[in-house]
Amino acid sequence: MKIPPSLPPSACLPVLVTQSFENVACTVCGCVCDDLRLLVDRGSIVAAEHACSLSEPWLLAQTSADDFSTQADGKAVSFAEAVAAAADVLRRSRAPLIYGLSTSSTPGQRAACRLADLLGATIDTTASTCHAPSIIAVQSVGESTSSLGEVKNRADMVVYWGSNPLKSHPRHIERYVEASGMFVPGGRADRFLVVVDCQRTATSDIADQFLQVDPGTDFEVLWALRMILKGATPSEDIVGGVPLQQLIQLAQTMRTCRYGAMFFGLGLTKASVPHVNVEALLRLVTDLNSHTRWIARRMRIPGDVAGADSVLCWQTGFPFSVSFARGYPRYNPGEYTANNLLERGEVDSVMLVGCEGVEKLSSLARQRLSQIPTIVLANRSNVGDLASSVQFTTAIYGVHRAGTAYRMDEVPIPLRPVLESRLPSDEEVIDAIRRSICEKP
Ligand code: SF4
Known part of the structure; x- marks a missing residue:
């Protein structure tokens, strides 16, 4: 929604209730666009300039939220009672799990690690149900990276592999393909856009070249490109359903561009051995660096x-799937990932820091989740109908x-408050629970 550049004087009379916030960061997706302009009136966001189709409805639904609630066993209780109940659950637990963290922030994530260390718990993030194969691939073969600012200023070729950003990250193309940069002043006109996917998407429709690969054959196509480059x-x-001549042409375009950026999405991780696909893509990008500059980003x-x-x-x-059960951190994806632990019935309590990862769990894991004590820290907008023993808004x-x-390029972006609220942060809740556990060993 467009906000008028300045409010008419009458809008400031008799009491100034409308505030404008410039360069606000949005956390709805991994782009974390930090150029939003929000208009706040009487404890609500009433307009959001530069917000996209994903973020605008979410932002406009946020309020000052003074009616915070804490519950234990389905009954409203005071904050102190809820903290005591949560501490009691964790104190009795022999194998607790802390899971979520992707809608949190550095202070909350740090507090969760501290609590996991104290409890000897397992801590896992929602990465274990989405880009875990990519993380494992990066650990195996490394990656060539850059900031998104570098892509904006330098990339004259952009490839989206297994990703439909117009749907999942609506402003990614606007900010990193269409925007003009230092060495690509013409913006979109100066960039060659390629989409590789197993089906036509909104993004493939605006691409300069679309390669439709047969489902499950990304590895073959990536390896063929590596062969051609060698x-x-x-x-x-x-x-993989792509004519060889098209692959030869693509390899030639990749080799001769000035700066290429390969963005890959979850479409690449849908395979029986998904990290191998990502390894192939990262190796292709490494090979391309023998000819010109290329980077890869998730x-x-x-x-x-x-x-x-x-x-x-x-x-x-x-980065994820970490167990403190032996008193020191151990990492083993599969063994310590939340979904597997729940499916095997190897945890006896769960603290969910945000509920966004629950829907990605298998039905068996969700069923197990409903059978053990659960502590939920979430804002009202994503609590859903999850049964929980103790719940903090x-x-x-x-x-x-x-x-x-x-x-998504691992650049930290500062977040500012735009609405006043008495709600506790997840850091405050977790620290209060930790202190309560420490006080009554
Ligand atoms: S693309 Fe949209 S949802 Fe994602 S961070 Fe930017 S404004 Fe928010």
Whole structure:
């Protein structure tokens, strides 16, 4: 929605209730666009300039939220009673799990790590149900990276592989393909846009070139591109549904561009051995760097999932699926991922820091989740109808509280509050629970 550049004088009389906030960061998706202009009136966001189709309805639904609630066993209780109940659940638990963290912020994620360490718990983030294969691939073969600012200023070729940003990250193309940059002043006109996907999408419709690969054949297509770059020719005329001539042309365009950016999404991780697909893509980008400059970046979905990776890395040494059960951090995706732990019945209580990851769990894991004590920290807008033993309605970072979110390129973006709220942050709730546990060992 467009906001008038300045309010008419009458709008400021008799009492100034309308406030404008410039350069606000949005945390609805991993782009963390930090150029929003919000208009706040009587405790509500009434207009959001530069917000996209995903963020505008979400932002306009936020309020000052003074009616915060805490519940224990379905009954409204005081904050102190809820903290005591949550501490009691965790104190009795022999194998607690802390899960979520991707709509949190650095302070909340750090507090969650501290609590997991104290409890000897397992801590896992929603990355384990989305870009985990990419993280494992990056750990295996490394990655060539850059900031998104560098892409905006330098990239004259952009490839989206297994990603439909016009739907999942609506402003990504506007900011990094259409925007003019230092060495690409013509913006979109100066960039060659390629989409590789197994079906036509809104993004493929605006691309300069679209490669439709057969489902499950990304690896073959990526390996064929690597072969062509090395001077060999695949023996098949069609690889993964793509004519060989088209692949030869694409390899030539990739090799001769000045600066290429490869953005890959969850479409690439849908395979029986998904991290191998991502490894192939990262190796292709490494090969391309023998000819010209190329980078690869993941299209992260939730607003601060990259922050959850980063905070867990600098607190525990590992990005997700970390167990403190032996008193020191151990990392083992599959063994310590939330979904697998729940499916195997190896946890006896769960603290959900945000509920956004629950819908991605398998039905068996969700069923197990409903059978054990659960502590839920979430804002009202994403609590859903999840059964929980103790529930805290928490403030939203970037709306009610200051914090930090990491953009998909791992650049930390400061978050400012735009609405006043008495809601506690997840950091405050977690620290209160930790103190309560420490007070009554
Ligand atoms: S693209 Fe993502 S971060 Fe940017 S405004 Fe839309 S939802 Fe928010």
